[in-house]
Amino acid sequence: MNIEENISLAPLTTLGVGGIARFFVRAESIDDVKSAVSFSTNKKLPLFILGGGSNVLISDRGWPGIVLQIAVSGVEQEAQGEKLLFTAGAGEDWDTFVAYAVERNCAGIECLSGIPGSVGGTPVQNVGAYGQEVSETITSVLAFDRREDRVSKLNAADCGFTYRASIFNTTQRDRYIVLRVTYALNPAGAPTLRYADLQKYFAGRDGTPTLAETREAVRKIRASKGMLISPGDPDSRSAGSFFKNPVLTQAQYAELTQRAKARNLQVPSYPALAQQHKISAAWLVENSGFAKGFGRGNAGISRKHALALVNRGGAKAAEIIELKDEIQRRVQGDWNIKLQPEPVFVGF
Numbered sequence: 001m002n003i004e005e006n007i008s009l010a011p012l013t014t015l016g017v018g019g020i021a022r023f024f025v026r027a028e029s030i031d032d033v034k035s036a037v038s039f040s041t042n043k044k045l046p047l048f049i050l051g052g053g054s055n056v057l058i059s060d061r062g063w064p065g066i067v068l069q070i071a072v073s074g075v076e077q078e079a080q081g082e083k084l085l086f087t088a089g090a091g092e093d094w095d096t097f098v099a100y101a102v103e104r105n106c107a108g109i110e111c112l113s114g115i116p117g118s119v120g121g122t123p124v125q126n127v128g129a130y131g132q133e134v135s136e137t138i139t140s141v142l143a144f145d146r147r148e149d150r151v152s153k154l155n156a157a158d159c160g161f162t163y164r165a166s167i168f169n170t171t172q173r174d175r176y177i178v179l180r181v182t183y184a185l186n187p188a189g190a191p192t193l194r195y196a197d198l199q200k201y202f203a204g205r206d207g208t209p210t211l212a213e214t215r216e217a218v219r220k221i222r223a224s225k226g227m228l229i230s231p232g233d234p235d236s237r238s239a240g241s242f243f244k245n246p247v248l249t250q251a252q253y254a255e256l257t258q259r260a261k262a263r264n265l266q267v268p269s270y271p272a273l274a275q276q277h278k279i280s281a282a283w284l285v286e287n288s289g290f291a292k293g294f295g296r297g298n299a300g301i302s303r304k305h306a307l308a309l310v311n312r313g314g315a316k317a318a319e320i321i322e323l324k325d326e327i328q329r330r331v332q333g334d335w336n337i338k339l340q341p342e343p344v345f346v347g348f
C-alpha cells in the first residue's frame with residue numbers, strides 16, 4: 001500500500017472543487033483496502049471512500065484524514081440459467097463496463113451508458129437513468145464490512161435499493177466498502193426503450209434498435225444535456241443532477257398545483273416520474289427564477305440542464321454551496337418544497 005500525503009482532491013472529481021486530503025491511498029487490491037482501513041483505525045483518522053468522484057462536493061478545507069480511492073479492477077463472467085453474470089471490480093470505469101456488456105450483446109444496463117464514475121459507486125445511490133436502475137440487474141455486492149472487519153457478500157435484497165438510495169448511503173452509511181459488484185444481464189435481450197426521450201430518438205424507425213444503437217442514442221441525448229463528461233464541454237463540469245426529484249404526498253401535490261395555478265403555470269407530468277409520485281426538480285428550479293445558464297461568481301447552472309450546478313472555472317466549494325442554498329431557499333419560498341441535494345458532501 002502506497003500512502004501519499006497532501007493530495008489535491010479537486011482534480012479527482014468531476015466538479016473540480018475542494019481542498020486536499022491529508023493522506024491518500026489508491027487501493028488496487030482487497031489487501032490494500034484492508035491495510036488502509038487498519039491505518040485509519042490505528043491512527044484514529046477519519047476515512048472517506050472515493051470512486052470516480054462524480055457524485056461528490058468536497059469542501060475547500062478538504063479531508064483531514066485518509067481518502068481511500070477504490071481501484072480494484074477486473075471483469076469476470078459466468079452463465080447462470082438464461083442470464084450471464086458479470087462481476088466487475090469496484091474500480092472499473094462504469095461506462096467502459098457498460099460498453100463491454102453491450103459489445104457482448106447483453107441487455108440490462110444499456111440505458112445507463114455515459115454515466116461517469118466507477119462500478120463501485122453504482123450500488124451506493126442505485127444509479128439510474130432513461131428507464132433503468134442498477135437495482136434491476138445487481139444480484140450481489142462483495143464489500144468490506146468495517147463494523148465486522150471482514151469481507152462479506154450482500155445479496156440484492158440486503159442492499160435496500162430505492163430511488164437514488166441503498167443501505168450504503170442511508171442506514172449503513174460508512175459501514176461497507178464496495179469491492180466487486182455482480183450484474184445479471186440478458187444475452188441477446190432487447191433494449192429498454194421506456195423513456196420518452198429514447199422513444200422520440202427512435203421514432204419512425206423500422207424494427208427494434210440494437211443495444212449498441214441504444215447505447216449510442218443515450219450518449220447523444222446525454223451530451224445534448226451536458227450530462228456526458230467531455231473535456232470541451234464546460235456544462236459537463238458538474239456532479240450531475242444536483243437535486244433529487246422530490247417525492248410528494250397527495251397534500252403537497254395539491255398545494256403545488258394550487259400555487260402553479262395562481263401563477264398560470266401547469267406542473268408538467270412525466271409518466272416515468274408520476275409512477276413514483278415524483279415531480280421534476282428541474283421544473284421547480286426553472287420556475288423559481290433560475291434559468292439555464294444562470295451564474296453566480298464562478299458557480300452557475302449548466303446552460304443545457306437546470307439541475308446541474310457547474311464550476312465555471314476556479315470555483316470554490318463555498319460558491320457552489322451558496323448557489324445551492326439560494327436555489328433551495330427560493331424553491332422553498334415559491335413552492336413550499338425543500339429540494340434535497342443528490343451529491344455527497346465531504347469535509348463540511
Ligand SMILES: Cc1cc2nc3c(=O)[nH]c(=O)nc-3n(C[C@H](O)[C@H](O)[C@H](O)COP(=O)(O)OP(=O)(O)OC[C@H]3O[C@@H](n4cnc5c(N)ncnc54)[C@H](O)[C@@H]3O)c2cc1C
Nearest residue numbers: 049051052053054055117118120121127128129178239240
Ligand atoms: C455529468 C454527470 C452525469 C450524471 N448522471 C447520472 C445519472 O444519470 N444517474 C445517476 O444515478 N447518477 C448520475 N451521476 C452521478 C454519478 O455519476 C453516480 O452517482 C456515480 O455512480 C458515482 O460514482 P463514483 O464512483 O464517481 O462515486 P464518487 O462520486 O466517488 O462517490 C459517491 C459516493 O459513493 C461512495 N462510494 C464510491 N465508491 C465506493 C465504494 N467502492 N465503496 C463504498 N462507497 C463508495 C462515496 O464514498 C460517496 O459517498 C452523474 C454525474 C455526472 C458528473
